[in-house]
Amino acid sequence: MNTENPRPRNHLKLILGALLVAVLAIGYFVLAGPHASDVSPNAHTAHSEGATPREPGQSAFAAIAEIVAMLDADPDTDWSKVDIGALRAHLVDMDRLTLGASAREVTAGNTVTFRISGTGGVLRAIHAMVPAHGLELDRLEDWQVSTETTDDGAILAITADDPSEIERIRALGFFGLMALGSHHQPHHLAMARGTMEGH
Known part of the structure; x- marks a missing residue:
């Protein structure tokens, strides 16, 4: 027959439960910071109504949104020339090139050669972007850069x-070479303004 008194176990469970509640309560107030005292029913509603999301949700959309905001804020924008479609097409090419192209590297002496390949829309993006970016690399760095479409x-x-x-x-x-330099952003703006052709 088991003569062990169950009361000590019950007391231990109560103490552990109380400690857990205390830790959770302290954690809530530490993480919530100064807003933890806003316990009125309308407090959270007020915060959510006053907040504005900053993440546009997709990188190409974000790039277009940034350019549109700049054009809209510029009183000298010539809306008869604006071409957001051209910018979007370029952003599609950037995406296809980055995610779809294959690149093989061969180094011989002081020359590094990259053979880039793809099909369909990726091939179109390679033809549109690689020669144009090669010209930028030739201006940007103390290198001799050449490109050839295949x-x-x-x-x-x-x-x-x-x-x-x-x-x-x-x-x-x-x-990495395709991302080198800071000319992309001015080119994006010029494309959207309708003042340039390019990659």
């Missing part, structure tokens, strides 16, 4: 005399 993509060749630059080029790889 039936299945393009060839991007970069020559540099400094071995550390060859190491940098190889580390960046094709996709």
Whole structure:
């Protein structure tokens, strides 16, 4: 026959339960900060009504929204030339190139050559973007840059005399090189304004 008194166990459960409630309550007030005291029924409604989301939800949409806001805020915008469709087409090309293209690298001496390939819309994006960006890289860096379109993509060749630059080029790889420089944003604005053709 078990003569153990069950009361000590019950007391232990009550103490542990109380400690758990206390820890949860303290955690709530620490995480909630100064707003924890807003306990009125309308407090949370007021906060949610006054808040504005900042995330537009998708990167291409965000880029277009930023450009549209700039155009709308500029009193000199010539709306007869604005072409948001051209910007969108370019953003589609950027997406296809980044996510769909394949790139193989070969290094010979002081030249790094990338062979980029793809099909369908990816191929179109390669043909549109690689030669144009090659010109930007040639202006941007102390490199000799050449491009050539092929039936299945393009060839991007970069020559540099400094071995550390060859190491940098190889580390960046094709996709890092395509992102190099800050010319994309001005080009996006110019495309949307209808004042340029380009990648």
